[in-house]
Amino acid sequence: GAPQTPIPLWHAMAGALGDDLQALVESFNISQAKYLVQPVYKGTYPQVLTATIAAWRAGKAPAIAQVFDVGTADMLAAGRAVVDVYELAKTTGVDINPADYIPAVRGYYSLNDGKMGAAPFNSSTATMWINEDVFEKAGLDPKTTPLATWDDVIKAARAIKAKGAAPIPVMTSWPTWVHFEQFAAIHNVEYATLNDGFGGPKPTLKLDTAPFEKNLGTLLAMQKEGLFKYEGRDGAPSPIFYSGKAGITFDSSSIYGQLKKSATFKFNDTYLPYHPSIIKSPINSIIGGAAFWAMTAPGRTTSDYTGVAEFFRYISRPRNDAGWAKATGYVAVTTAGNERIEKQGFYAANPGTDIAVKQLTRSQPTKYSRGIRLGGMPEIRVIIEEEWERAIANNTPAKTALARAQHRSQAVIDRFARSIHG
Numbered sequence: 001g002a003p004q005t006p007i008p009l010w011h012a013m014a015g016a017l018g019d020d021l022q023a024l025v026e027s028f029n030i031s032q033a034k035y036l037v038q039p040v041y042k043g044t045y046p047q048v049l050t051a052t053i054a055a056w057r058a059g060k061a062p063a064i065a066q067v068f069d070v071g072t073a074d075m076l077a078a079g080r081a082v083v084d085v086y087e088l089a090k091t092t093g094v095d096i097n098p099a100d101y102i103p104a105v106r107g108y109y110s111l112n113d114g115k116m117g118a119a120p121f122n123s124s125t126a127t128m129w130i131n132e133d134v135f136e137k138a139g140l141d142p143k144t145t146p147l148a149t150w151d152d153v154i155k156a157a158r159a160i161k162a163k164g165a166a167p168i169p170v171m172t173s174w175p176t177w178v179h180f181e182q183f184a185a186i187h188n189v190e191y192a193t194l195n196d197g198f199g200g201p202k203p204t205l206k207l208d209t210a211p212f213e214k215n216l217g218t219l220l221a222m223q224k225e226g227l228f229k230y231e232g233r234d235g236a237p238s239p240i241f242y243s244g245k246a247g248i249t250f251d252s253s254s255i256y257g258q259l260k261k262s263a264t265f266k267f268n269d270t271y272l273p274y275h276p277s278i279i280k281s282p283i284n285s286i287i288g289g290a291a292f293w294a295m296t297a298p299g300r301t302t303s304d305y306t307g308v309a310e311f312f313r314y315i316s317r318p319r320n321d322a323g324w325a326k327a328t329g330y331v332a333v334t335t336a337g338n339e340r341i342e343k344q345g346f347y348a349a350n351p352g353t354d355i356a357v358k359q360l361t362r363s364q365p366t367k368y369s370r371g372i373r374l375g376g377m378p379e380i381r382v383i384i385e386e387e388w389e390r391a392i393a394n395n396t397p398a399k400t401a402l403a404r405a406q407h408r409s410q411a412v413i414d415r416f417a418r419s420i421h422g
């Protein structure tokens with residue numbers, strides 16, 4: 001037959017997630033004869049983003065790039081580099097319907113006028129993960145030990161430490177995603193003015209405020225007491241929990257697939273803990289993970305873009321969307337995908353897999369729990385991580401770390417605002 005059109009796809013899915021993505025791509029490739037999607041692992045999320053931007057400047061951007069949550073504002077501002085999904089649908093005639101996606105996902109990846117920029121794919125949220133074997137060793141019943149509030153978590157951590165049940169009572173992956181961005185959402189705390197950045201070009205960060213001080217202060221105090229161990233930036237710490245060395249971690253719902261594949265201990269997840277002094281009853285968390293962006297390049301043809309659009313439509317079909325979510329721990333991004341999982345009885349048969357969706361939908365999103373839309377956000381995450389690390393190393397209070405993080409991060413936002421508005 002005719003030669004297939006290659007569609008390069010750059011991604012950040014390692015380990016079990018990489019295998020699952022490979023399988024999904026292969027099923028698309030054999031479902032039709034025209035296009036051959038070619039997945040390439042390009043490293044971590046920030047590495048994929050950097051590589052994609054560099055490649056675009058060199059006229060060699062992949063047809064599809066997987067960009068993480070916090071790269072969204074930068075991508076939406078990238079102008080000629082990307083083809084927004086609504087435009088892709090229009091020019092190729094491939095029907096990609098925004099109404100198919102659950103509101104939290106659609107809202108996150110839309111422009112201000114509601115038109116979709118990216119194709120939703122791997123949406124997660126952050127949850128609290130429990131090593132049940134460690135709990136049992138510490139004399140804690142993993143099914144009944146209260147873990148709703150931070151005081152509850154501290155109590156459990158003290159028991160784990162006292163019994164020497166694990167070298168690390170509590171740790172975290174994604175320090176800033178979980179303990180700043182998701183923390184702010186579930187406590188209905190403002191992260192930045194102008195509706196967390198959705199409402200205008202030059203928001204002011206709110207990192208140097210009492211709620212953030214309370215939360216970072218709690219973590220720094222736990223660190224001093226030997227209850228919490230800061231283990232590194234972004235997703236790098238995750239394998240420490242996989243290896244069984246920690247009693248509790250905070251991580252993406254999407255570590256489910258990896259744990260199912262490789263963990264030698266019983267595990268489960270539950271809701272993120274909250275501070276009753278900040279909110280009586282925590283609200284919805286926000287989506288994380290990543291989405292697929294259609295990239296431009298010199299010489300890219302309508303046929304190439306049609307292949308991209310066909311792939312986007314394929315992954316949104318209820319069967320494929322649900323299959324990916326069940327294997328990985330990501331949430332199904334379409335309404336039909338979610339209904340399919342529910343109907344199959346998957347959540348009931350696999351306790352804990354329902355927590356992400358429940359936490360994402362437990363309230364109506366407010367202006368502080370819909371997402372954070374700030375330019376330069378990947379850089380801001382690194383700044384906050386640096387200041388957190390400095391506070392641990394120098395034994396300085398949360399207030400100092402937050403003042404520094406606020407000052408340095410605001411400069412990033414102001415620079416971004418100048419770059420797009422002159």
Ligand SMILES: O=P(O)(O)OC[C@H](O)CO
Nearest residue numbers: 068069124252254288289
């Ligand atoms: O591990 P993921 O894919 O759920 O992503 C976690 C964070 O949202 C990445 O920024």
